Amino acid sequence: MPPTLRLKQALDYSRLNTGPSFRLPNPSTPKEKGWRSSQLFDVKIIESKTDADGTDLVKVHYVGFSSKFDQWVKASATVTRSSLMSNDPKDVFLFNVLSSVRDNLTVSRGIDSRVVIRIPITSPDVTTSLTDIAQKVSSVSSYVRHEFRFNDVHGPDILFGNDWWYRIVNKANDFAYVNRETVLFGYYERKMREEYTLNNDLKLVHRGFMFFLRFVKEKGNRSELCLLRCILNN
Structure with a gap:
């Protein structure tokens, strides 16, 4: 006796959707005219x-x-590329610090708000300059790591300038800024590097000093831009 074929019954899922149905629009942004390149x-x-x-x-x-x-x-x-072309190691050092601060002032989600920047110190003049400035505008919180905390929120401006602490990221006016009350900076001696000679003798190599800058990053958008203006005016 030939087998009996059973037809699958088409299932109706329409009853599962009790709310209104709609289609999301596919937004298209107009292309900007001009050269689009990150190259200088x-x-x-x-x-x-x-x-x-x-x-x-x-x-x-x-x-x-x-x-x-x-x-x-x-x-x-x-x-202007004058900062990069300077022969003063302190200018080059500060340029690298400020560039790292700007790179970390982003509004991406999931990014930790605590930021730590580390820059190698390549000149003893930089260490001397940091110590001299720190004695004027900060208080020592640790003698081991040479940590300094500014006495007021305008203290870092002496070291970095007036507009170092905030960045408006895009045309939508999303912005990020440094909570200047949380700024901590200093330097420490890097751990010795162990090397061996051809005679298998241990040799310790000094690796110099490392500058660090710690702060908490805050974020905002267009609706909160007035907050940034209020901070700028204080």
């Missing part, structure tokens, strides 16, 4: 002016390119 180009400033909105503009010529690529850009979009 050497430019020569030809002219400068201020537009009707009070924005400072400069006309730049890209060195090595045709003059047809000359364009007006915001003056704030230009970058």
Whole structure:
């Protein structure tokens, strides 16, 4: 007797959905005109002016390119490389510290708000300068690691400048800033490195000193931008 075939009954799942149905829109953002590149180009400033909105503009010529690529850009979009070209080790050191602070002022989710930055000290002049500044604007909290905490929130400005502690990350005005009451800095001697000679003799190599900067990072968005302005005015 031939086998009997059973047809599968189509299941209706429509009753499981008791709420309204909708389709999420697929947003598309308009493409920005201009060169999109994170690479820095050497430019020569030809002219400068201020537009009707009070924005400072400069006309730049890209060195090595045709003059047809000359364009007006915001003056704030230009970058000066003088800090990198300085022969003063203290200037290079501070540039590296500030660059690391900016790199850590992000608004990504899941990032720990506690930040520790470590920069090798390559010159004894930097250690002397840090100690001199620390004695004026901070109090010693540990003699072992040479830790210093600023006496007030404006103390780090003497070392890093006025606008070092905040960064507006994007056009949506998401921002991150350093809680300056939590700033702790200092330096310590790095652990000796063990090496052996060809005669199998142990040799200890001094690895220099390490600068560290610790702080707590805070984040905000456009609706909280007034908070950043209030902090700036205090």
